[in-house]
Amino acid sequence: MTSDSQPSPQALASSPVITWRQGPVGIVGLGLIGGSLGLDLQRQGVEVRALVHREATAERARQRCLASEVSTTPSVLAGCSLVVLALPLDRLLKPPQELVAALPPQAVITDVGSVKAPVLELWQGLHPRFVASHPMAGTAEAGVEAGVGGLFAGRPWVATPDPQTDPACLAAVRALAESVGAHWLSCGAAEHDQAVALISHLPVLVGAALLQTADRASAAGTEGLAGLVRALASSGFAAASRVGGGNPELGTLMARCNREALLVALAAYRQQLGALEQQVRQEDWQGLRQELDRTQDLRPQFL
Amino acid sequence: MTSDSQPSPQALASSPVITWRQGPVGIVGLGLIGGSLGLDLQRQGVEVRALVHREATAERARQRCLASEVSTTPSVLAGCSLVVLALPLDRLLKPPQELVAALPPQAVITDVGSVKAPVLELWQGLHPRFVASHPMAGTAEAGVEAGVGGLFAGRPWVATPDPQTDPACLAAVRALAESVGAHWLSCGAAEHDQAVALISHLPVLVGAALLQTADRASAAGTEGLAGLVRALASSGFAAASRVGGGNPELGTLMARCNREALLVALAAYRQQLGALEQQVRQEDWQGLRQELDRTQDLRPQFL
Secondary structure (H helix, E strand, O other): OEOOOOOOHHHHHHOOOOOHHHOOEEEEOOOHHHHHHHHHHHHOOOOEEEEOOOHHHHHHHHHOOOOOEEEOOHHHHOOOOEEEEOOOHHHHHOOOHHHHHHOOOOOEEEEOOOOOHHHHHHHHHHOOOEEOEEEOOOOOOOOOOOOOOOOOOOOEEEEOOOOOOOHHHHHHHHHHHHHOOOEEEEOOHHHHHHHHHHHHHHHHHHHHHHHHHHHHHHHOOOOOHHHHHHHHOOHHHHHHOOHHHOOHHHHHHHHHHOHHHHHHHHHHHHHHHHHHHHHHHOOOHHHHHHHHHHHHHHHHHHO | OEOOOOOOHHHHHHOOOOOHHHOOEEEEOOOHHHHHHHHHHHHOOOOEEEEOOOHHHHHHHHHOOOOOEEEOOHHHHOOOOEEEEOOOHHHHHOOOHHHHHHOOOOOEEEEOOOOOHHHHHHHHHHOOOEEOEEEOOOOOOOOOOOOOOOOOOOOEEEEOOOOOOOHHHHHHHHHHHHHOOOEEEEOOHHHHHHHHHHHHHHHHHHHHHHHHHHHHHHHOOOOOHHHHHHHHOOHHHHHHOOHHHOOHHHHHHHHHHOHHHHHHHHHHHHHHHHHHHHHHHOOOHHHHHHHHHHHHHHHHHHO
């Protein structure tokens, strides 16, 4: 991981410097990420041209002023110097042919997908100026109503370049990300996918299993137990189960697109939880206390 | 579970009605629960006599006005009509002989332990007017500095009476709990312990294993992965790991005192998480989506 890597002078000399402010910015999809980006960019005086799927979405996006121009016709992207593909992972990985054809050959293209290896592999073959990136900003909301100003401020925006990635295009995406206040990071695609499996996709299944257990184990107990667990669940349970009770479509998509890294994370998790269970079974209270001392020390590192 | 059960008229007739306001209230231990209760009761004009272990604690408790009188001598409890044992579980389960001897025979005695079956079993033999109870209120703080006014308002206060419990004593503890704004619940001790295993003790180990996994799996990866997971961990990971990074002493004590119910909960959890893992392994995306739809529906029931 590098957080402030600049392209080398040689790399910069080998390709022309692209200023993304040279032309309008295109955004494909005006959900939480696309809509929020549209609001932030327009506040900087940037012209934003957006492509959406449905006319009803376009109409609402115009009412919300999420972009300067909103259309359901791919030709709206003509003339854009940079295009952000703010699509859900499944559509990003199966892009309509007319979208690919409408991307200007000279434009820098980036995406916002939360899994990077398959996106990078596909899109490098579809466009020579593609840069894989992932702004790590989110709320529980989704859709055309979700976009808000300032979403990216202080949040990580991770790029996953590889040797094929044009350094000038990478620099252009970095400038875009930093213009909306994001904190730029760069790492390999596989490394990114392992990291998000551990801190983003694993917690979804861990929290989902917690809700299922509280529900099913209590339903199998005495008559009053199911009501009792609901009455006694505190803010600690609410926190532990938050992402496990989150957007099911997103959770499933992430598992599908990051399956291998998630399975590795799940195996590691199973081993850790098994070791704690073993300590409880063997009444190794000193050992359990040492592990909980350690996790108390660890947690601030992840905040 | 009953949330508004009144002792039957017959039960009330069989034992004298005890008004806990007849005399001072004793509190043994002035940590988060004891200190907060002392503040709330004094605000009602109740005289509070507190017994603490160390003179330094007594001195600080006097400065903070956590009780009307604070002493390290058990005889401070003489004349109290109701005594609340606000001790950590380990000390509650191995009470000093001089404490037991100092409890007035006519006083109603209750505790605040987060596990009830072993407490009820022990203390019913130690005092005829014992009522096992558990105010479910907490913050991350502990010790003599932790007590705050209003801690119990709107929070559950669970009693776990059994046929030996004197209905008049139960009514006295209920009146005390409701006087500080708590929501009174009553259930069996075993049922209580199963419920807290599911919604309070299991989440500690589930969250601890999540922190361990993010730490150890990333340390075993590429050079930059350990830093990357820390940089990318979002509010979702912070929430999921909150109780897993909480007070290690409390976590160990709860596991020790509620070991059997916790092992049952862990086995049920292992099965649920294993089923989700199996869906990911078998690429059963429709099945996974159904489970995540279900956990999304479930979560509001626990808030």
